Amino acid sequence: MQTVVVVGTQWGDEGKGKITDFLAQRSDIVVRYQGGNNAGHTIVLDGKKYALHSIPSGILNPNIQNILANGMVINPKALLIELDKLEGMDYKIAISDRAHVIMPYHLMLDEAKEASLTHKIGTTHKGIGPAYTDKAERTGLRMGEFVNEELFKSRLSEILVQKNQQLAIYGKKPLAFDDIFVEYKVYADRLRPFVTNTSILINETISKGKKVLFEGAQGTLLCLDHGTYPFVTSSSPTAASVPINTGVAPWLINGAIGVTKAYTTRVGEGPMPTELNDDIASYIREKGHEYGTTTGRARRVGWLDLVLIKHAKTSGGLSGLAVTLLDVLSNIDTLKVCVAYELDGKVIDYIPSLVNDFGRVNPVYVELKGFKEDITGVKSFKELPLAAQQYIKFIEDQTGIKVVIFSVGPDRNQTIIIDDIF
Numbered sequence: 001m002q003t004v005v006v007v008g009t010q011w012g013d014e015g016k017g018k019i020t021d022f023l024a025q026r027s028d029i030v031v032r033y034q035g036g037n038n039a040g041h042t043i044v045l046d047g048k049k050y051a052l053h054s055i056p057s058g059i060l061n062p063n064i065q066n067i068l069a070n071g072m073v074i075n076p077k078a079l080l081i082e083l084d085k086l087e088g089m090d091y092k093i094a095i096s097d098r099a100h101v102i103m104p105y106h107l108m109l110d111e112a113k114e115a116s117l118t119h120k121i122g123t124t125h126k127g128i129g130p131a132y133t134d135k136a137e138r139t140g141l142r143m144g145e146f147v148n149e150e151l152f153k154s155r156l157s158e159i160l161v162q163k164n165q166q167l168a169i170y171g172k173k174p175l176a177f178d179d180i181f182v183e184y185k186v187y188a189d190r191l192r193p194f195v196t197n198t199s200i201l202i203n204e205t206i207s208k209g210k211k212v213l214f215e216g217a218q219g220t221l222l223c224l225d226h227g228t229y230p231f232v233t234s235s236s237p238t239a240a241s242v243p244i245n246t247g248v249a250p251w252l253i254n255g256a257i258g259v260t261k262a263y264t265t266r267v268g269e270g271p272m273p274t275e276l277n278d279d280i281a282s283y284i285r286e287k288g289h290e291y292g293t294t295t296g297r298a299r300r301v302g303w304l305d306l307v308l309i310k311h312a313k314t315s316g317g318l319s320g321l322a323v324t325l326l327d328v329l330s331n332i333d334t335l336k337v338c339v340a341y342e343l344d345g346k347v348i349d350y351i352p353s354l355v356n357d358f359g360r361v362n363p364v365y366v367e368l369k370g371f372k373e374d375i376t377g378v379k380s381f382k383e384l385p386l387a388a389q390q391y392i393k394f395i396e397d398q399t400g401i402k403v404v405i406f407s408v409g410p411d412r413n414q415t416i417i418i419d420d421i422f
């Protein structure tokens with residue numbers, strides 16, 4: 001396939017960064033298509049750990065064009081801090097002139113709104129929801145305006161009137177135009193050389209027959225439309241959203257690799273049917289380092305839930321699966337896998353649209369034999385212990401999707417291809 005999307009099939013943190021970094025080695029461009037610095041993509045290369053938030057995970061591969069597409073919301077200050085950490089490295093980035101800018105008032109409103117809610121969403125407090133709200137409300141500031149000093153000045157003074165009114169509702173002090181303009185003008189000057197029409201860039205790359213990797217952030221269950229609303233983010237991480245978020249025709253997207261952990265995690269609020277609160281949860285959390293890359297919050301942990309993956313397949317499309325963190329499951333005697341739910345005495349194999357119903361489902365489990373061996377050095381599917389092979393086969397049989405990649409540790413070299421689809 002020439003163009004492939006890497007998409008999360010759970011509630012984010014599936015290891016998309018690692019899979020993107022791995023596949024980027026054979027790609028010409030990598031395109032982040034939604035979300036912002038709420039994402040935390042960890043890549044380990046030769047023992048060194050990189051935590052990326054807004055920058056595409058292809059960045060560690062020199063000569064690859066990395067694109068922040070129009071569907072993203074970008075915090076200029078945070079992006080520059082991230083870029084500064086790459087000082088001395090050889091990289092290429094381009095930022096869409098249509099991407100929206102996250103400004104200080106978005107961060108303040110995110111925090112204030114959350115504080116005011118009885119049923120909190122548990123956002124990352126990065127200003128994501130408020131920035132996308134402005135986009136939908138048609139009052140947002142786009143990158144193209146931000147890097148044009150005159151436009152930035154006039155738009156900011158207009159926007160601040162409205163934002164200060166909103167901040168006052170939450171009892172917050174008004175923001176001063178000069179403080180923001182003086183600080184952010186410096187960021188705009190630094191980012192200006194990277195801002196361009198990225199849709200043209202991506203389409204040209206595709207028409208030359210080169211390989212394009214689209215990198216999703218968060219996961220399908222955090223999708224604004226197909227996730228566990230309202231406990232979701234404010235964009236769509238699905239493969240189906242790539243065309244609109246990048247300016248590429250739908251028929252130019254060849255396929256999607258759905259990334260899933262060998263178990264399930266979730267951060268933030270909202271139902272999670274297979275959640276565990278026992279010794280197995282603690283074992284998985286510590287062994288899998290299940291603490292947020294962006295917020296440091298301990299992640300909720302549970303058994304693998306295949307209903308989620310089937311949902312990701314139907315709502316956004318998946319042509320193959322990448323199973324990450326398989327090594328974390330070694331030394332557990334029996335592995336449970338959720339294959340359906342029970343709701344009001346009925347067995348269902350889909351996610352109810354009402355979050356209250358979803359909160360009431362009971363998982364229907366199949367028990368599989370666990371494996372004892374340390375598999376972190378495994379280099380092929382055949383080298384896996386039989387029980388681990390059966391675990392992978394079970395996922396394939398139940399979901400009807402081929403597992404094309406699995407990974408047995410954080411390093412790029414601990415990623416194993418079963419079927420070369422990209």
Ligand code: IMP
Nearest residue numbers: 012038039040122123124232233267268
């Ligand atoms: P927001 O995206 O900051 O508005 O947060 C909305 C919900 O999405 C919260 O439950 C967050 O914890 C969750 N979320 C956002 N980004 C990520 C991510 O990259 N990984 C996991 N959860 C995320």
